Amino acid sequence: MRRAGWLIAAVFALALPALALDPSEMLDDPVLEARARGLDHELRCVKCQAESIASSNADWARDARREVREMIAAGATDQEVRDAFLRNYGDFVLMNPPASGWNLIVWLAGPALLLAGLGVVIAAQRQRNAARGPEALDPEEEARLKELLGEDG
Structure with missing residues (x-):
């Protein structure tokens, strides 16, 4: 019985990152949503610091995901979205910061x-x-x- 409890806890722990994206945040256009999800994995949650905004449940990450989708829906390119986050938060916001400076x-x-x-x-x-x-x-x-x-x- 104890093993079953640990197994259930492990399954929920592994499923938590999948719960980070709220269905209400998703874009209707699957192509735009795919672009947004790609960017979600490139951007770091500045509150969690070790997680991308795609897997973080922090309020900041939720707001960042919303901002990414709003910018994409408004016609911004992926690079324009990255540049906007870089302007506001610096290189740290990228999961793989550039090797410069x-x-x-x-x-x-x-x-x-x-x-x-x-x-x-x-x-x-x-x-x-x-x-x-x-x-x-x-x-x-x-x-x-x-x-x-x-x-x-």
């Missing part, structure tokens, strides 16, 4: 730190190898080396 630092920080860490590991390994010095040959290896070099021992 200050955002470029964020985009490059991860790979730069990875390369720096790799450089530290390589330098430490070289330093350890240099401090250890060459290993001495055992008598068999030394005899074989002298034989190859043509030296008499």
Whole structure:
């Protein structure tokens, strides 16, 4: 019985994002609604910050979805809708902000730190190898080396 309760809770938790879009918000024209839904997935909810406005139940996201649909119904292109949100909220409102300006630092920080860490590991390994010095040959290896070099021992 307890498992059934957990299963029902999990199903409802997974279904919550699907409930974010209220049917009353939808446009009558399926082509325009498809464009609006695409934009809903591109725009970040500034209140939730980790969710798109498509999956957020926050009041701000609901208002943003309505605004997207109003602009599309008024004849705005997808880029005009994005530009309007960028003007009001900055690059943060995009789920995938452009790699330019200050955002470029964020985009490059991860790979730069990875390369720096790799450089530290390589330098430490070289330093350890240099401090250890060459290993001495055992008598068999030394005899074989002298034989190859043509030296008499």
